[in-house]
Amino acid sequence: MQRKFFNGTDAVWLAFLAALALAPLVPAFAANSFRMHVMILILLFAGMSQAWNIIGGYCGQVSFGHSVFFGIGAYGAGMAVVTYGGTPWPGVIIGMVLAAAVAVVISYPCFKLSGHYFAIATFAIVEIFNRGFLVWDWVGGALGLDYPLIEEGLANLMWHDSKTEYYYAALAIFIVTFGIVRWLEGHRFGYYMRAVREGQETAESLGVNSTAVKLAAMSLSAALAALCGAFFVQYNLRVDPPMVMSLDMSMKFVLITILGGSGTLAGPLLGAAVLIPLQEYTRAFWGGLGGGVDLIIFGLLIIIMVVKQPAGMIGILRSAGKFFSGKKSAERGGEAHVSS
Amino acid sequence: MTRGFSSLSRWIVFFAVICLLIGFGPGSAPAAEKVIKIGTLFPLTGPVASAGQRCQAAVQTAVEIINNRHPGIKVPLAKQAGIMNGYKIVLVHADSQGKPDVGKAEAERLFNQEGVWAIIGSYNSSVSKPASLVAERMKRIFMCGASSSAALTKRNLNFFFRLAPTDETESIEFVDALQWMNKKKNARIKTIGVIYENTEFGKHAAEEAKKAAAHGGFRVVADVPFSPGATNLNSEVQTLKKSNPDAVFGAVLGADYSLWVRTMKQSNWLPKAALNYCSGYQDPVIMKQLGGDAEYFMGATAYSPQFAGLMPAVAQVEKIFKTKTGGVPFDGDSIQEAVAMLVLAQAIDKAGSLDPDKVAKTLHANTWESPLSLGGKVAFQKGGQNKLAKSILTQIQKNEYKRIYPEKMSDSTIVLPMRPWAKR
Numbered sequence A: 001m002q003r004k005f006f007n008g009t010d011a012v013w014l015a016f017l018a019a020l021a022l023a024p025l026v027p028a029f030a031a032n033s034f035r036m037h038v039m040i041l042i043l044l045f046a047g048m049s050q051a052w053n054i055i056g057g058y059c060g061q062v063s064f065g066h067s068v069f070f071g072i073g074a075y076g077a078g079m080a081v082v083t084y085g086g087t088p089w090p091g092v093i094i095g096m097v098l099a100a101a102v103a104v105v106i107s108y109p110c111f112k113l114s115g116h117y118f119a120i121a122t123f124a125i126v127e128i129f130n131r132g133f134l135v136w137d138w139v140g141g142a143l144g145l146d147y148p149l150i151e152e153g154l155a156n157l158m159w160h161d162s163k164t165e166y167y168y169a170a171l172a173i174f175i176v177t178f179g180i181v182r183w184l185e186g187h188r189f190g191y192y193m194r195a196v197r198e199g200q201e202t203a204e205s206l207g208v209n210s211t212a213v214k215l216a217a218m219s220l221s222a223a224l225a226a227l228c229g230a231f232f233v234q235y236n237l238r239v240d241p242p243m244v245m246s247l248d249m250s251m252k253f254v255l256i257t258i259l260g261g262s263g264t265l266a267g268p269l270l271g272a273a274v275l276i277p278l279q280e281y282t283r284a285f286w287g288g289l290g291g292g293v294d295l296i297i298f299g300l301l302i303i304i305m306v307v308k309q310p311a312g313m314i315g316i317l318r319s320a321g322k323f324f325s326g327k328k329s330a331e332r333g334g335e336a337h338v339s340s
Numbered sequence B: 001m002t003r004g005f006s007s008l009s010r011w012i013v014f015f016a017v018i019c020l021l022i023g024f025g026p027g028s029a030p031a032a033e034k035v036i037k038i039g040t041l042f043p044l045t046g047p048v049a050s051a052g053q054r055c056q057a058a059v060q061t062a063v064e065i066i067n068n069r070h071p072g073i074k075v076p077l078a079k080q081a082g083i084m085n086g087y088k089i090v091l092v093h094a095d096s097q098g099k100p101d102v103g104k105a106e107a108e109r110l111f112n113q114e115g116v117w118a119i120i121g122s123y124n125s126s127v128s129k130p131a132s133l134v135a136e137r138m139k140r141i142f143m144c145g146a147s148s149s150a151a152l153t154k155r156n157l158n159f160f161f162r163l164a165p166t167d168e169t170e171s172i173e174f175v176d177a178l179q180w181m182n183k184k185k186n187a188r189i190k191t192i193g194v195i196y197e198n199t200e201f202g203k204h205a206a207e208e209a210k211k212a213a214a215h216g217g218f219r220v221v222a223d224v225p226f227s228p229g230a231t232n233l234n235s236e237v238q239t240l241k242k243s244n245p246d247a248v249f250g251a252v253l254g255a256d257y258s259l260w261v262r263t264m265k266q267s268n269w270l271p272k273a274a275l276n277y278c279s280g281y282q283d284p285v286i287m288k289q290l291g292g293d294a295e296y297f298m299g300a301t302a303y304s305p306q307f308a309g310l311m312p313a314v315a316q317v318e319k320i321f322k323t324k325t326g327g328v329p330f331d332g333d334s335i336q337e338a339v340a341m342l343v344l345a346q347a348i349d350k351a352g353s354l355d356p357d358k359v360a361k362t363l364h365a366n367t368w369e370s371p372l373s374l375g376g377k378v379a380f381q382k383g384g385q386n387k388l389a390k391s392i393l394t395q396i397q398k399n400e401y402k403r404i405y406p407e408k409m410s411d412s413t414i415v416l417p418m419r420p421w422a423k424r
Helices: A008-025 A033-058 A066-083 A088-110 A116-134 A164-185 A188-198 A200-205 A210-236 A247-260 A267-289 A293-308 A313-324 B003-024 B049-067 B100-112 B125-137 B150-154 B167-185 B200-216 B234-243 B254-266 B284-294 B314-325 B334-351 B356-365
Strands: B035-042 B088-095 B118-121 B141-144 B160-162 B191-197 B219-226 B247-251 B273-276 B298-301 B367-369 B377-379 B392-397 B400-405
Touching (some): A008 A033, A033 A066, A033 A164, A033 A188, A033 A210, A033 A267, A033 B100, A066 A088, A066 A116, A066 A210, A088 A116, A088 A210, A116 A247, A164 A188, A164 A210, A200 A210, A210 B100, A247 A267, A247 A293, A247 A313, A267 A293, A267 A313, A267 B100, B035 B100, B049 B088, B049 B314, B049 B334, B118 B125, B118 B334, B125 B160, B125 B200, B141 B334, B141 B356, B150 B200, B160 B334, B167 B200, B167 B247, B167 B273, B167 B392, B191 B200, B200 B247, B234 B254, B314 B334, B334 B356, B334 B367
Parallel strands (some): B035 B088, B035 B118, B141 B160, B191 B219, B191 B247
Antiparallel strands (some): B298 B392, B367 B377, B392 B400
16 A cells, blocks of 8 residues: 555654755754754765665665765766855766766666675776776876865855855755655655565565666665765865765764664654764764763764664653553664564 | 663763864863963874874974973074073874874864964875865964975965975985986996886975986986885886886885885895985884895985984983983984974064964064974975975995085985895
């Protein structure tokens, strides 16, 4: 049975989005630029991870190559501004299209591999692109692209004095990615993706063209990752290969989604809402002590979380929900719950 | 109580503790009267963490001198306590992790949340670039001690000041030195190879090297980039060996430098001369680790303990520095960060104001006494480059950085060509 297009959960989501939209108007948020920075990163990384969730969570293809698409989007916007001296918008569109095309080209052969082998292949792709961009002078090579100080505003997607506009831009990206995934959840294509995840042979026996589904999911996922990459470069005003096309960045896509709850709509947001503040605040409080104290604390917290709740943050919410509704709590440990 | 509730309780306690730490944790210095907060932004973690930690210790050393009376130390501000009639400097430290995006975010946090008045940093050129743009947009001063990319001071920013010599000036110095070796030592050096980490710093250094080499009439026969943090440099060294340049210019930082030297030893190959930019070469800890293998390599050096005769004021300052580094002395990079702090404090004191615009104009308008600099003085040109920045070409001989060029500043005779591995 098809899921209703709008249900009670969606109403909660809409209320949540409305609260997010109003957040910068509350002085407690607006007065603190670091808090705004953390909020922007939460929305951005939630959007990025939701993009990954399409192929990794809903379609079951664990990709460690998403930083490539993220990087292509970043370079699209960066080159439009730095190399061609224009506005980033054409670069954003070109980056998204190019990322989708590259995703199809590199995924087609990789989808012949399955399970761990597919994941390993995507690892290699990140390294190939990273090295390629480092020596490719047209895209700035190892020097990267540094933004000049140009006029702020929506046309240049750049603001100097305030983070509020960046916040709303990140919120827009968040809404787009989450909206698309929500729509997919109730759409035929979403069922095809989940069918492929649960059993490719079974899905094919029922008439699902698994290769086409995976390619379509990958290209959509890549285009959305590129959109997030374009925002990332506009926010940091610099891009070089290690910043965007790295295994470190790829791991963030995967880690946030898995920590939050892979294959669920809320998972990427929950993961980002926990992981990003931990990362930023541990650095802010203890980074200056040196010796990586902040990174040690950050790592320990992640280990505790994963050990205590393998189902991710969504598992914690479910436990809490069951507790408050008076039902017996779910078992701990074991495989992560995946909603359909 | 159900098992789930027990787990949930622990989670709630856990997050409550985190929230409390976030709300009431350490961070900003206690508010006090007559305090100027200065941020430091260095790579305290990552591949060049040890260099970043020494840079941070150097700024701390300078602040200790500025804030307290040190009659025995012959540097400006040492004889008084504080500046501008009793203002003390308070440092707020941040870790850039050597990443541009982290550096930019931390620069914003330092200015907006910690309320620092200026920032000193960031060692990596790729971090200094975006972090200093944050300062420029906010019309705040960014003092850069050691980042060497010439591009940093070609942006013509108003609030950016860099103390160290650039890759451009060091490349010209290297080529001058090679011409001197050919003329005075009959070295017959005609070809050059360049090995560099594929980063903002390395790429810039290589470009400047090629430009200077062409200008000096040398032919570049090998252009060898590598990824920083490499676990293996065999193919890079083999490429150099195959091209067999007479001299090699290296822009190789930290642990990569040790790996490069040891890989050359394994490959049993050396050029006649190997000259290094500010890099792993001038790190005294790495020199010690390499032992005899470090011998006869050369590099541009702004300071080493063997420069004591040229810079007598350093010795007393270095005593304080060593208490913060476990006995490790200044190197050419860290001493520049101490100079950055001392010059900034002098400028604030002279301007008599905490208006960043006024202090920036004062920095530009004056020549500053700097006994910790090889040139003895600091003066900034448009764009913020210290036009009096100097370095000396040194060669490691018997575990010491011996001065070999310019000839008038030398204290030793150059060993040329480098002694082969088998004959050491």
